Amino acid sequence: MSFLTQNxxxxxxxxxxxxxxxxxxxxxxxxxSEIGLSDLVRILRRRIRIIIAAVVIVFVLxxxxxxxxxxxxxxxxxxxxxxxxxxxxxxxxxxASIGGGGLDFDEKLETQVRILKSNSLAWTVISQLxxxxxxxxxxxxxxxLFGPYVTPxxxxxxxxxxxxxxxxxLGKFRKSLTVQSIAxxxxxxxxxxxxxxxxxxxxxxxxxxxxxxxxxxxxFNNTMKASDWLSGQLDQLKSRVEESQVKLAKFQKETxxxxxDENDNLVLSKLDDxxxxxxxxxxxxxxxxxxxxxxxxxxxxxxxxxxxxxxxPVLRSQEADLKNQLAxxxxxxxxxYPKVIQLQNQMAQLEKALHKEVADIQERFRTDYExxxxxEKQLRASFDQQKQKAYDMSExxxxxxxxxxxxxxxxxxxxxxxxxxxxxxxxxxxKAATIDVIDPATLPTRPVEPNIxxxxxxxxxxxxxxxxxxxxxxxxLDNTIRSTEDIEFLTTIPVFGWVPHFKMNQNxxxxxxxxxxxxxxxxxxxxxxxxxxxxSQVSEAFRSLRTALLLxxxxxxxxxxxxxxxxxxDGKTTVTVNLASVLAQQGARVLLVDADLRRGLIAxxxxxxxxxxxxxxLAGAGIWRDAVANLPEAxxxxxxxxxxxxxxxxxxxxxxxxxELLEDWRAEYDHVIIDSSxxxxxxxxxxxxxxxxxxxxxxxxxHTPRASLRRVxxxxxxxxxxxxxxxxxxxxxxxxxxxxxxxxxxxxxxxxEKPN
Numbered sequence: 001m002s003f004l005t006q007n008x009x010x011x012x013x014x015x016x017x018x019x020x021x022x023x024x025x026x027x028x029x030x031x032x033s034e035i036g037l038s039d040l041v042r043i044l045r046r047r048i049r050i051i052i053a054a055v056v057i058v059f060v061l062x063x064x065x066x067x068x069x070x071x072x073x074x075x076x077x078x079x080x081x082x083x084x085x086x087x088x089x090x091x092x093x094x095x096a097s098i099g100g101g102g103l104d105f106d107e108k109l110e111t112q113v114r115i116l117k118s119n120s121l122a123w124t125v126i127s128q129l130x131x132x133x134x135x136x137x138x139x140x141x142x143x144x145l146f147g148p149y150v151t152p153x154x155x156x157x158x159x160x161x162x163x164x165x166x167x168x169x170l171g172k173f174r175k176s177l178t179v180q181s182i183a184x185x186x187x188x189x190x191x192x193x194x195x196x197x198x199x200x201x202x203x204x205x206x207x208x209x210x211x212x213x214x215x216x217x218x219x220f221n222n223t224m225k226a227s228d229w230l231s232g233q234l235d236q237l238k239s240r241v242e243e244s245q246v247k248l249a250k251f252q253k254e255t256x257x258x259x260x261d262e263n264d265n266l267v268l269s270k271l272d273d274x275x276x277x278x279x280x281x282x283x284x285x286x287x288x289x290x291x292x293x294x295x296x297x298x299x300x301x302x303x304x305x306x307x308x309x310x311x312x313p314v315l316r317s318q319e320a321d322l323k324n325q326l327a328x329x330x331x332x333x334x335x336x337y338p339k340v341i342q343l344q345n346q347m348a349q350l351e352k353a354l355h356k357e358v359a360d361i362q363e364r365f366r367t368d369y370e371x372x373x374x375x376e377k378q379l380r381a382s383f384d385q386q387k388q389k390a391y392d393m394s395e396x397x398x399x400x401x402x403x404x405x406x407x408x409x410x411x412x413x414x415x416x417x418x419x420x421x422x423x424x425x426x427x428x429x430x431k432a433a434t435i436d437v438i439d440p441a442t443l444p445t446r447p448v449e450p451n452i453x454x455x456x457x458x459x460x461x462x463x464x465x466x467x468x469x470x471x472x473x474x475x476x477l478d479n480t481i482r483s484t485e486d487i488e489f490l491t492t493i494p495v496f497g498w499v500p501h502f503k504m505n506q507n508x509x510x511x512x513x514x515x516x517x518x519x520x521x522x523x524x525x526x527x528x529x530x531x532x533x534x535x536s537q538v539s540e541a542f543r544s545l546r547t548a549l550l551l552x553x554x555x556x557x558x559x560x561x562x563x564x565x566x567x568x569x570d571g572k573t574t575v576t577v578n579l580a581s582v583l584a585q586q587g588a589r590v591l592l593v594d595a596d597l598r599r600g601l602i603a604x605x606x607x608x609x610x611x612x613x614x615x616x617x618l619a620g621a622g623i624w625r626d627a628v629a630n631l632p633e634a635x636x637x638x639x640x641x642x643x644x645x646x647x648x649x650x651x652x653x654x655x656x657x658x659x660e661l662l663e664d665w666r667a668e669y670d671h672v673i674i675d676s677s678x679x680x681x682x683x684x685x686x687x688x689x690x691x692x693x694x695x696x697x698x699x700x701x702x703h704t705p706r707a708s709l710r711r712v713x714x715x716x717x718x719x720x721x722x723x724x725x726x727x728x729x730x731x732x733x734x735x736x737x738x739x740x741x742x743x744x745x746x747x748x749x750x751x752x753e754k755p756n
Contacts, residue, residue: 496725613643
């Protein structure tokens with residue numbers, strides 16, 4: 001929006017609508033009304049350039065990001081994981097009886113996800129594929145976002161990689177790797193991103209293979225450790241069975257007893273029952289003692305084989321992660337760094353929880369073992385007592401039966417445990433294979449980074465949002481008047497009318513004005529809009545202002561009217577020239593006086609030859625009638641220019657000579673329109689305003705500060721000046737309540753209308 005100013009004369013101007021309220025606007029301090037939706041829309045339309053600029057800038061930045069961003073490909077594989085533990089030793093009932101940790105399926109699956117994310121598996125894949133030599137993985141761009149990859153020198157053997165470099169590689173691996181469980185399934189999804197699509201595929205497939213191998217080896221080794229301990233117990237049992245067989249053979253040789261009928265022998269029958277119970281108790285004690293020995297070892301891996309549902313795997317995984325974090329933090333910050341101390345405290349708490357869980361499991365197995373041992377001891381005592389009875393009854397027969405049953409029970413127990421021991425290895429191998437690759441990773445063909453449609457869409461939305469924010473910020477920081485409510489809140493002077501914004505065509509010109517001084521002048525200059533476009537809507541607006549001015553007094557219209565403003569650039573000169581022109585068009589004799597002796601521009605705007613003007617008349621250099629000029633297009637309009645700039649303009653305008661000139665003008669003209677200097681800049685305008693009938697104060701939308709309008713209103717009112725009202729200048733039609741009406745009747749007021 002541009003308007004006629006003193007620095008750029010007659011390039012743009014405006015029109016007036018009488019008593020028409022201008023649109024409401026935001027930013028009125030303690031204003032009387034709230035901002036509505038229509039006000040917000042007008043703000044956005046007024047600041048549309050800011051919004052468009054923000055959208056374009058952010059969109060260009062997003063486009064540049066899509067151009068320079070390295071293309072990364074994503075390989076994906078789905079694994080089916082069955083996280084239940086191995087029951088190769090058939091210890092499920094015992095495990096269930098002691099609780100087993102109480103982990104549900106989701107927690108077990110999450111444990112497997114943590115294992116897939118572990119540094120041990122990551123380093124295995126890095127070592128197997130030698131990712132430390134891959135430019136897209138271990139290297140970096142030479143120029144941050146573009147250029148060739150630069151890869152640090154890698155050792156010939158991966159084991160010689162420095163800890164710092166190893167941590168860097170692990171960090172990049174974790175950043176590119178994503179492992180997540182799929183809801184309501186026993187499957188997990190593994191994804192890996194890299195600029196090399198082949199490498200991304202190989203990493204995912206190799207990670208799946210390494211995880212399956214690790215799971216198999218870990219479970220198999222844990223089962224075999226328990227089997228090894230049980231083998232030692234079987235050796236002892238075998239020795240006792242052999243001793244019993246030797247005793248039986250010796251007794252048979254000494255006594256000659258090789259067989260007997262014991263069905264009707266009550267003592268021996270009871271002895272047989274106790275022998276069976278003792279055998280069961282001894283087997284139960286051996287199994288529980290085996291578990292107790294495993295628990296006493298304190299090895300979480302072994303304990304996990306006999307209590308697969310415990311929280312030990314989770315705690316062990318957390319311990320491994322904390323150790324890695326502690327090692328990284330200690331290497332980077334030192335042992336006394338707060339984060340390192342915090343990690344050490346967390347490690348201590350975790351170790352405490354781990355020890356407590358192990359201790360709880362040990363205590364449960366110890367209790368079961370001791371109870372089984374006591375039961376075995378009691379049964380053995382009963383058995384010995386019954387055996388003594390049988391011996392007393394028949395020393396030879398009883399001793400033979402005892403020896404025979406010892407051999408049979410020991411043989412049965414040995415064969416049963418030996419069978420389970422042989423099955424353990426095979427069953428453990430079968431149960432350890434709980435990983436199923438549903439879909440191996442395939443070669444990705446389209447990059448996932450950058451996501452160009454999403455990035456551009458987000459750029460548009462972000463630009464739109466930032467543009468709207470900047471628009472409201474600019475509106476909030478704007479301290480100029482924006483609406484009639486601004487004026488009504490700042491001053492008690494009524495709004496006289498408003499001037500819509502328009503732009504003059506530089507080719508629209510008037511012929512040079514003639515002067516009483518007979519000075520020839522043939523150049524062209526820009527003239528009033530009401531003379532150049534008499535049928536335009538702006539000209540009609542000035543004619544409405546003329547009507548309003550003539551009706552301000554019930555008896556007779558004012559003769560001397562001074563038009564002023566608060567600051568330069570408000571457009572008072574254009575309002576003055578066009579108001580004088582429309583008054584002259586009605587047939588009244590009008591004198592247009594340029595009383596801005598410091599920077600008068602009317603002569604320049606209307607292409608009038610320079611003469612002594614008003615300043616010369618006041619200084620006695622000539623008679624004012626000799627300085628009057630006129631326009632051929634406005635025969636009833638006389639123009640008195642400001643003249644040369646005097647050193648004492650305030651003294652001249654406040655002199656009695658000025659009062660005499662006003663009286664002469666009142667006598668010879670129907671109306672005298674005076675263009676004065678801005679009141680806040682200098683006091684010349686106030687001095688002249690005290691001598692005129694009325695004053696019109698011009699303020700410009702988006703230009704006149706609120707504080708300036710308040711001060712100039714107070715200044716004029718305190719100087720006993722009659723102010724008819726405020727003319728609000730340069731109102732945008734898009735922001736105006738009457739914009740729709742002007743748009744509707746624009747054909748009627750067409751600016752390119754042919755003259756009659």
